[in-house]
Amino acid sequence: MNPADLENLLNGFKMMAKLELTLAALYKACAAAWPEERDFWADLEAQEQGHARNIGEMARLVTEHPERYEGHRVFFQPKVLDRMLADLKARIDDVAGGRADPEAVLRFARDTEQSLINARYDEIVKTDDLAFERLVKDIVVANYEIRHQLHTRLAEVQAEKRRRMLEELRPGDLLAELPADLSRETFETLLETGAFRLERIVSRGQATPEGRWLESDTHEWVMVIRGRARLEFEGVDAPVELGPGGHVTIPARRRHRVTWTDPGEPTVWLALHYA
Ligand SMILES: [Fe+2]
Structure with missing residues (x-):
């Protein structure tokens, strides 16, 4: 890999690490904002921190042996990445300020994880380096798992919301639900x-x-x-x-x-x- 490509790739890694850390910050804010869901969010935060570390490690491997790597493509266009970071920061502010709806945050986080899956970490650079591939695979598998966790939690939150809305409607049957004892009015x-x-x-x-x-x-x-x-x-x-x-x-x-x-x-x- 030539020095110019290497520089571009390392730059890309930096941006991706930043994105992972910003995602971690969102999950951290959620853990603080919703104590009853603290474990769920804290676990996601820890995983995203781990991804940022993976990326740092990947950058180190590439820097040490650039000759083992060839060809690369960008993770995200800089404009797209800037938008994602700005959206994430706005969400973090909303969550920290108590203005966020958990359901909307779950949907946003799930969609963000889907964008990361679509970014195809495993196609960013060609290499036979097994250590590098393991790090990439960890992130790819985790992205699928995290999206699944967010999706499952979102479905639970929506079901709970529907249950509460139904409860509020207090459906009943004035003719079917009669008192057992009719000896008194x-x-x-x-x-x-x-x-x-x-x-x-x-x-x-x-x-x-x-x-x-x-x-x-x-x-x-x-x-x-x-x-x-x-x-x-x-x-x-x-x-x-x-x-x-x-x-x-x-x-x-x-x-x-x-x-x-x-x-x-x-x-x-x-x-x-x-x-
Ligand atoms: Fe991640």
Whole structure:
């Protein structure tokens, strides 16, 4: 290998070592930012430090015996490499500043490792030097492994995110999930804000005791979604019969009673209390 090529190659090694160290710095920042994931990131950091050492060792071997090496190509065009370094540094700042989303960092790191795989370390220079080839092979194998680790972790983080989003939706079935004990009426708040409270009521055969009226300071809209019920309102002769889908709006302080609910099956109500 002629001196000019050697100089270019050594320059390339320097840049690659810098890239590996910057990647190590990103993983170090992640380990500090996300203590619960510290081991995962610290392991990646150590591996990237190792790659930078490998590259230093490779440079040493080439410098000692340039005659054993021939032909070389660049790892990355300088412009591309500058962009990668700038992107990495911006990510490090975001992570250190607490502005980074772990999922986005995992995706970025995985894609960066993929670029390193695409750079084909094993085609950079031709040689029969076994020690050199071992160092290169270490890096190539590790790049595949690290990308796989990042990809696996990313899939886990995404699955966890989907699980949390589903949990937030609190899916349920008002008709299927009934209380085991129906000997008493049950009241369960489904949603509540300063403006309203939405409640599920499950009855079976219960009624307001004879001679008593119900009266509330808030308006109430009730609907029967299963079963049957009968209500009576003070000053209204005809009772209001409710079956599935039936509803009635009870103004605040309007005296009323539930005179009957079906004793043969659960009656499920939705009650919306609002000011
Ligand atoms: Fe690496």
